Amino acid sequence: MSGQGYDWVGQDVERVDAVDKVTGAARYTADLKFPRLLHAAVVRSSLPHARLLHVDLGPALSVPGVKAAVCGRDVPFHVGIYLKDQTVFACDRVRYVGDPVAAVAAESPEAAAEAASRIAIDYEPLEPVFDVERGLEPDAPRVHPELGRYECVPWITPEPGTNVCNHLKVRKGDFDAALKRCAHVIENRFAVPQVQHVPLEPHVSVARVDLAGRVEIHTSAQSPFTVRHLLCACFGFKHADVRVIVPHVGGGFGGKAGINLEPIATALALRCDGRPVRVAVDRSEEFYAVVVRQGLQASLTSGVDENGRVIAQKMRYVWDCGAYGGYGVNVVRAAGYTCGGAYAFDHVQGDSIGVYTNRPIGSAYRGFGMQEIHWALESQMDAVAREIGMDPVEFRLRNCLGPGKATVTGQVLDESAGDVATCIRKVACGIGLDVDRTDPSGGGPIRRGRGMACAVKAPAMPNDAASSVILKFCEDATLELSLSGVDIGQGLRTVAAQYAAQALKLPIESVRVHNLPDTHLSPYDWQTVASRQTWATGNAVLRAAEDCKRQLLETAASALGRPADALELDAGCVRDPDSGRSVPLDRLVMGYLFEDGHAVGGPVAACAHFVPEGLLFLDPETSQSKKPVAKWTFGAQGVEISVDTRTGEIRVDRVVACYDVGKVVHPSLIRGQTFGGIVQGLGTGLMEELVLDRTSGRIANATLADYKIPSSLDAPRMEAGFLETPQADGPLGARGVGEHTMIPTPAAIANALVDACGVRVHSMPLTAEKVLAALDAREAGREGGHRGS
Amino acid sequence: MTTQTGEQISIRVTVNGRVETAELRADRSLLEWLREDLDLTGAKLGCNEGECGACVVLLDGRPVNSCLVLAAEADGREVLTIEGLGRAGALHPLQQAFVDRAAVQCGFCTPGMILCALGLLGENPDPSPDEIRRALAGNLCRCTGYQQIVEAVLDGAGRMREGART
Known part of the structure; x- marks a missing residue:
């Protein structure tokens, strides 16, 4: 029968780029060869906060092999995606150790480094701000005295005259009144440090400006069109004069969203007479000089009634945005309108506040603020449950969102929003939280514990964020698919091929997804962020396929002398079900040639887009909105850990995850996303933290030797399960999940630590030192006479 | 800048089964030579300090971080990079x-x-x-x-x- 065997969505098809990647054929930006390439070196601020008095490029220009040198006064242009608070190079002030001050382009990396070292910079040191508490004080130094003059999108609200770069308020019901009615009031504070993405491929960009003024950029980026748009806004180029090409990308995790090294490369290329200039950061610079994840200080107050319902919830999230908030201001916003996580709180006072400091630049990072707020929220939910004597799983079920329940912004969820309650139950069962347990380790030094945490996230993006695709047939009925969503490892190109092959009943190998997003050749896509690509690009592919199908049927209608609506697309042909006659696709895709020589139709191709519908801005005072975001994805994770009470070391033995993804598009890819997210979550939960030397303002552990990420020895046993409650506007019901997989892991580990040892650690990461200190403090407390209290 | 006038050496290395000879600066790493001169870019530069493993190749059958090995150390030996392992239709x-x-x-x-x-x-x-x-x-x-x-x-x-x- 027609269509059978072409249900590619839901199957483990081979990754379209797998052979490229296992043979070394896949070229990443640094692998590309450019004739007469120049190498750049960036001079970065050695001080965390200083007035920039003078930059002398002269000595650099006298070094043999140097082609160009450039600094702030040469390109005093602002750049930034939401808040344009940064210039290509620091102009009159440096704001973190690593702030770009100048750059040189030279014939060799050695010549560039030598020239960079000769650039003389005069600073007047200023008092730095290293933490948000200090940043919020009325007499704190201002990191951006010009804050009121920056260009900014209307839904970001900086507070000029302060260090606050954004503040989102959520006000729902009457928190103060509701709190008075509560049987229990529980307050806690939680903290998350700045961490770094650590993509295996460091940032790299190559720019060339030819003698006709056209700009060509090859770059390791998540968002070619956003790079182009922001570059044009910065330098005043026409969009059509700028070509951004994104080769294979060695991991992004948000760090390659927006715009990064491209303006520096362009500023140099403008001075290099048509020669390409490569700007690459080394691993150390990757840690502190490009972008990092924001830090968080969270204060939560939960008011609970006799039945274990949280009726009043206050959340204050204060973000360490670092030196610039161009992108990070939107993390602040997303954390605000998602401040209640997976729960239905009736009376809410939420504040999400972004604060400038003289630390590295906080920006997008997988989860976009959600892991950080879930660290606080899911630790708090567990702590509250234990304090009121209720099972944490039952407590979550009593308070979680679901159909008919309202989020903190007043959005009432419908049946298609996903089912967090079932995720909670499955995870609790899978990890063994649903059974009464006695500690199997007895009184020994190794304690075992189990814990869980929930996760929710929506795409944080402009309401009109678009994805589009082009489908076009080759003469042999192979389908070419062109898109500008970037496959940063998640498998987007494979998923797009699955949707196209299924919709047009093609063998999966007959769909070729063109390799390189290229703003000259491939259609518009806003950004590869927000777990939006499978959903947005998938929808665009289905729409374009529908258009191709219409064209094929119309041409076949002429060929067969039948109305188009009487025909059906079948495997490799268009068929007339009444007569059984059919025309093979390779006689339709370029138009149909009759025996007498006349032709109908023409080459079959289609372009289609997807933009989410019906989104509404938040109320500026209360953030209430019936539909503030396009979709939510819910999930939960349970973990089982071992704690060595002699050393404080935690080992994560097993993780069970469950997410309501709407539709499992590719079982192996989604398992891979989930396992990867869990281990990245485990890294931030147990070991990752950018350590600031408060004397110098430098990041003290900016190497892979000192900043550890999980290795194969750290990865636990993992199980991933999925629910398929269809997303109403999802392609065959699918919704995003890429980021969500790392959101709940740290909080689940912290909750398991309480289960194992009875101590709670409030600040990430859960290092052995902190755990041991907590265990020692508890012992000291007991010995100090609190026994039995 | 000492390296720009650094000592030149000659090497003869079997790379993916083929003998390669080169004159190069003594301080160049095996990774640089493979990537820049031979265009064997399957080995990646991830950290340049032997911490990430993205540059691993086999030297006489044993994995090495090629960012920490001088090209000179490969003289007279056999290197296998990913490009020498298999290809589409004939994967290892x-x-x-x-x-x-x-x-x-x-x-x-x-x-x-x-x-x-x-x-x-x-x-x-x-x-x-x-x-x-x-x-x-x-x-x-x-x-x-x-x-x-x-x-x-x-x-x-x-x-x-x-x-x-x-």
Whole structure:
């Protein structure tokens, strides 16, 4: 029968780029060869906060092999995606150790480094701000005295005259009144440090400006069109004069969203007479000089009634945005309108506040603020449950969102929003939280514990964020698919091929997804962020396929002398079900040639887009909105850990995850996303933290030797399960999940630590030192006479 | 700038079965030579300090971080890079296992991961999952969480043992 065997969505098809990647054929930006390439070196601020008095490029220009040198006064242009608070190079002030001050382009990396070292910079040191508490004080130094003059999108609200770069308020019901009615009031504070993405491929960009003024950029980026748009806004180029090409990308995790090294490369290329200039950061610079994840200080107050319902919830999230908030201001916003996580709180006072400091630049990072707020929220939910004597799983079920329940912004969820309650139950069962347990380790030094945490996230993006695709047939009925969503490892190109092959009943190998997003050749896509690509690009592919199908049927209608609506697309042909006659696709895709020589139709191709519908801005005072975001994805994770009470070391033995993804598009890819997210979550939960030397303002552990990420020895046993409650506007019901997989892991580990040892650690990461200190403090407390209290 | 006028050396290395001779600066790493002069870019520069494993190649059959090995040290020896292992339609069983087990995401760690695993399988054709995890502990991957990589190496080891018997 027609269509059978072409249900590619839901199957483990081979990754379209797998052979490229296992043979070394896949070229990443640094692998590309450019004739007469120049190498750049960036001079970065050695001080965390200083007035920039003078930059002398002269000595650099006298070094043999140097082609160009450039600094702030040469390109005093602002750049930034939401808040344009940064210039290509620091102009009159440096704001973190690593702030770009100048750059040189030279014939060799050695010549560039030598020239960079000769650039003389005069600073007047200023008092730095290293933490948000200090940043919020009325007499704190201002990191951006010009804050009121920056260009900014209307839904970001900086507070000029302060260090606050954004503040989102959520006000729902009457928190103060509701709190008075509560049987229990529980307050806690939680903290998350700045961490770094650590993509295996460091940032790299190559720019060339030819003698006709056209700009060509090859770059390791998540968002070619956003790079182009922001570059044009910065330098005043026409969009059509700028070509951004994104080769294979060695991991992004948000760090390659927006715009990064491209303006520096362009500023140099403008001075290099048509020669390409490569700007690459080394691993150390990757840690502190490009972008990092924001830090968080969270204060939560939960008011609970006799039945274990949280009726009043206050959340204050204060973000360490670092030196610039161009992108990070939107993390602040997303954390605000998602401040209640997976729960239905009736009376809410939420504040999400972004604060400038003289630390590295906080920006997008997988989860976009959600892991950080879930660290606080899911630790708090567990702590509250234990304090009121209720099972944490039952407590979550009593308070979680679901159909008919309202989020903190007043959005009432419908049946298609996903089912967090079932995720909670499955995870609790899978990890063994649903059974009464006695500690199997007895009184020994190794304690075992189990814990869980929930996760929710929506795409944080402009309401009109678009994805589009082009489908076009080759003469042999192979389908070419062109898109500008970037496959940063998640498998987007494979998923797009699955949707196209299924919709047009093609063998999966007959769909070729063109390799390189290229703003000259491939259609518009806003950004590869927000777990939006499978959903947005998938929808665009289905729409374009529908258009191709219409064209094929119309041409076949002429060929067969039948109305188009009487025909059906079948495997490799268009068929007339009444007569059984059919025309093979390779006689339709370029138009149909009759025996007498006349032709109908023409080459079959289609372009289609997807933009989410019906989104509404938040109320500026209360953030209430019936539909503030396009979709939510819910999930939960349970973990089982071992704690060595002699050393404080935690080992994560097993993780069970469950997410309501709407539709499992590719079982192996989604398992891979989930396992990867869990281990990245485990890294931030147990070991990752950018350590600031408060004397110098430098990041003290900016190497892979000192900043550890999980290795194969750290990865636990993992199980991933999925629910398929269809997303109403999802392609065959699918919704995003890429980021969500790392959101709940740290909080689940912290909750398991309480289960194992009875101590709670409030600040990430859960290092052995902190755990041991907590265990020692508890012992000291007991010995100090609190026994039995 | 001392390196710009640094000592020149001559080397003769068998790379992917083919003899390559070169005159180069004595301080150049094997990784630089492979990537820049031979255009064998499958070996990646991830950290340049031997911490990430993205640059792993086999030197006389043993995995090395090629960023920490001088090209001079490879003189008279055999280097295998990912480009020498297999190609479309004729993948090495271990490459095929990485494809089939969805052990590839962004792919930046993949060549080093495969070659490191191949080095292990040269010494131990039937490793346990724990032995695989230990062997790959110096090869960082930020995407996969390692589970499918370990599955792929187990699978590839099986295919290689099968191939050796036939």
